Amino acid sequence: MSAMTKAGEPRYRRIAEELRTAIADHAYGPGGRLPSEEALAAHYEVSRGTIRQALMLLRHDGLVTSRRGTRRVVLHDAPVQDFAEMQSFARWARSIGETPQGTVIRQAWHPSNPDEQHHLRITPTTPVLRVLRLRHLSNRPAMLERTTYPEPVGAIVEPLPPDTVSVTEHLERAGISVADAEHTIDLIRADPEDAEHLHCAVGDPLLRERRRSTDPAGIPLEWSEDRYLPGSIAFVVHNSLASTPLTRHLNS
Amino acid sequence: MSAMTKAGEPRYRRIAEELRTAIADHAYGPGGRLPSEEALAAHYEVSRGTIRQALMLLRHDGLVTSRRGTRRVVLHDAPVQDFAEMQSFARWARSIGETPQGTVIRQAWHPSNPDEQHHLRITPTTPVLRVLRLRHLSNRPAMLERTTYPEPVGAIVEPLPPDTVSVTEHLERAGISVADAEHTIDLIRADPEDAEHLHCAVGDPLLRERRRSTDPAGIPLEWSEDRYLPGSIAFVVHNSLASTPLTRHLNS
DNA sequence: ATACAACTGTTGGCCATACAACTTCGGTTT
DNA sequence: AAACCGAAGTTGTATGGCCAACAGTTGTAT
CATH class of the missing domain: 1.10.10.10 (Winged helix-like DNA-binding domain superfamily/Winged helix DNA-binding domain)
Structure with a gap:
């Protein structure tokens, strides 16, 4: 304590x-x-x-x-968990007594698509680093993560070893810190890639969390789509008259 | 405006x-x-x-x-939506231009079970009102709601007509207002009852939102489990270093 | 006995001030 | 050209004060 x-x-x-x-x-x-x-x-x-x-x-x-x-x-x-534990899978896992693991499956620079341009607030010409990462919880696959980094952040993430447990903590050491995040939670069905890495069947339901993280100046740092195997995870939100951080949306 | x-x-x-x-x-x-x-x-x-x-x-x-x-x-x-729109299905539906409907399928007083006693903070002997309600969005079934009310609130909800569109607004008129709510969002599979009313197959995935609402004094007003048909709905949460209303949990 | 009134304790709202910590930018020096 | 320095502008932290609004209780009058 x-x-x-x-x-x-x-x-x-x-x-x-x-x-x-x-x-x-x-x-x-x-x-x-x-x-x-x-x-x-x-x-x-x-x-x-x-x-x-x-x-x-x-x-x-x-x-x-x-x-x-x-x-x-x-x-x-x-x-109550603090902000850092919601922001970092590894930190969260350790806080609940589990052992986190991460494996980069694929990683490459691409020209950004319109969706990424919108969420990362960048111009069409700038490239982005796309990373596909599988997350384990105590040796069992738990989540598949598709993250897109804008140029300056991607340059730091790229050279990291594929089995880096916590990317967030590495970024912090490089002076890049997250101040705000917007999460969109919904349900989606596993595509062939999800099924392969999460060891489930194509079409199986997954809990999806899309997240845009920004730095203290409001500059986007990452745009991520995480897909969790169901049954083990839940998101808890508190809202009140004093502040309303939770909203409900159609279509998404 | x-x-x-x-x-x-x-x-x-x-x-x-x-x-x-x-x-x-x-x-x-x-x-x-x-x-x-x-x-x-x-x-x-x-x-x-x-x-x-x-x-x-x-x-x-x-x-x-x-x-x-x-x-x-x-x-x-x-x-940004305000608190009332997250708290009331009807109000939310209207705010996005849809027509909300509600139908009470079943409603009765029961002795409370341990789960309800915990979330509503009541003693084992007190009865609760359990209501099963189907929610429509522009004539299409969208959500099945299992709500438990403690005694004083249940007494107000019970006599309402079965097709009451907004229970929350009725409660407000009776001087009962919600000040805080805790939401737990996860994924679940449809049971036979879900399937019957939502017109889906047993085992189909649903987005589940469990909610405990409390009044300004911190007294629980309802304990509800809402199950949404997927594809149409998403929950959006914002959190930051300034306040962390969102957390991630195991098992639930 | 019941309803009403007054009082106390407590949080909400708003103001004014002062200084600390930080960003940004321009100018200076190296 | 690059690094450094300093000034101006801006938000954060903290203090102090005052009154309003409300809850809960106590006491009074009906």
């Missing part, structure tokens, strides 16, 4: 972290009430505004309610 | 609404930069703090980036 209070982190984030672990440790119980903002401010020796910032984080993650007139109520006592 | 500036809404929400429509109207362009916070504050004649509150809303919805040192960048120019 060891809170690992990162020094560079702003105060409200560190406080949010402490509150998170306190909730996960059932310090307040499910349906229990948090101390008042003023009490928390006194305890942490910060202003009420800073406490409110910390509580906003918990609120957006769906851990607590917030409503005028009464103390905040604990909604969930389960720990 | 007639902004419909609701009088009771706080200032930062109205400003956020205006900025949303401005973005949707391509006032800044995709990848364009927003005016500085100070400029916006001057324009709307509010303090910078209020502008920041408005911008936080857009940020959490994934419409704009935010990063120290530079102006905000527009990520998407598509309008």
